Amino acid sequence: MILITGGAGYIGSHVNKLLNNKGYNTLVVDNLCESKESSVKWGKLVKCDLEDREGLEDIFNTYDISAVMHFAAFTSVSESVKCPEKYMHNNYENTVNLLNVMQEYDVNKFIFSSTAAVYGTPESIPIKESHPLKPINPYGESKVHVEKELEKRSEDYGLHYVSLRYFNASGDDPDCEIGEQHNPETHLIPLILDAAIGKRDNITIFGTDYPTPDGTCIRDYVHVEDLAQAHLLAYEYLEDGGCSDVFNLGHGTGFSVKQVIEECMSVTGIKFEVEVGERRAGDPSILVADSSKIREKLGWRPVNSSLTNIVNTAWRWHLKLNFKNHHYFND
Structure with a gap:
């Protein structure tokens, strides 16, 4: 066991x-x-x-x-x-x-x-x-x-x-049997989706002056x-x-906070307010993995980790969690 x-x-x-x-x-x-x-x-x-x-x-x-x-x-x-x-x-x-x-x-x-x-x-x-x-x-x-x-x-x-x-x-279980539901929620994608459904007034970007192409933190999802x-x-x-x-x-590809917000808007078809706040303590500018070791040694492949698939599965779970009879979930 x-x-x-x-x-x-x-x-x-x-x-x-x-x-x-x-x-x-x-x-x-x-x-x-x-x-x-x-x-x-x-x-x-x-x-x-x-x-x-x-x-x-x-x-x-x-x-x-x-x-x-x-x-x-x-x-x-x-x-x-x-x-x-x-x-x-x-x-x-x-x-x-x-x-x-x-x-x-x-x-x-x-x-x-x-x-x-x-x-x-x-x-x-x-x-x-x-x-x-x-x-x-x-x-x-x-x-x-x-x-x-x-x-x-x-x-x-x-x-x-x-x-x-x-x-x-x-991302979340594609069968929508289980999923992310922290209380309080701290992860970026579900917080963005809260803004998309109107559960939050907006989504805040913490810092736009990082040394990255668009000034926001880059992460490997x-x-x-x-x-x-x-x-x-x-x-x-x-x-x-x-x-x-x-x-x-890690997937080995990094996306900025702004890119993740744009992907969420694209998947949901919903525009929502985005605000800019100060940097948070303890946030590095860029975190992207070299996962070649586990790929070579254990044969692991992140086959589900495109940003679009991550947001799609998160969105379906989010709708189920908040609107159990929503037509998106029943499609």
Whole structure:
């Protein structure tokens, strides 16, 4: 059985669906503080916080766990700047607690949900896994701490892990069974779509003076279904005896904030107000992945990650979430 922490969340729920569709048994462990029980449509759900050592031990004692996929984390860069201790405790210290229980029960396969934020301001584009880890916000720092802990445990205790450094996770389940619904929402595309349906008065661009062609930040958007596929490949890699490793997950193409807004207007056919605000702390100008390593070593391909497909699937989910009988969803 594969244990999925944070499996009621955005990426975890998509991975849970894929694993079950492939015939794997899953156990979702989630405290539901930022996710919904309704997203766990496959496998079994146990409500537990990762700081609860006794609760975790009971789970590992009750279920035959063969591997852990670890998604549970706080992920807002802006919040991490305001509340760094909160991020270090939840993202790092709670992960150490989980790893300690895994070690106690001789579970040694671990797939970690990491982030491009570990790189900070990139020294070169596209970013390779060998790039120095110099995070510029506490969110990225918390993930670097976990990666260093994994490396140490791999050397000292024989932990076999894969760390997957996501670039911008985006898009939604094309079947519209699950999707992105953060509260509060912090991701760009659903915020733009909120403006498209009138849930927000406008969308704000945070900074137009970055050293990019149109002055707005550039990011590498990768569809959540492609991320899910990477987790399946990583699990199969470890099952086949693969050594601990780190991989970037990105499409390899960057789009600016303005380009994403324009694509959303094109897909929805709706014009909405766009405002310009000040830069946010902790936002690098450009983050684009070199994902050649996982393509070559695990055979991963981001086949769903065109910007148009990302926005289309996000738009269909957004309409279902907000207007369940909307004609777009029924088309």
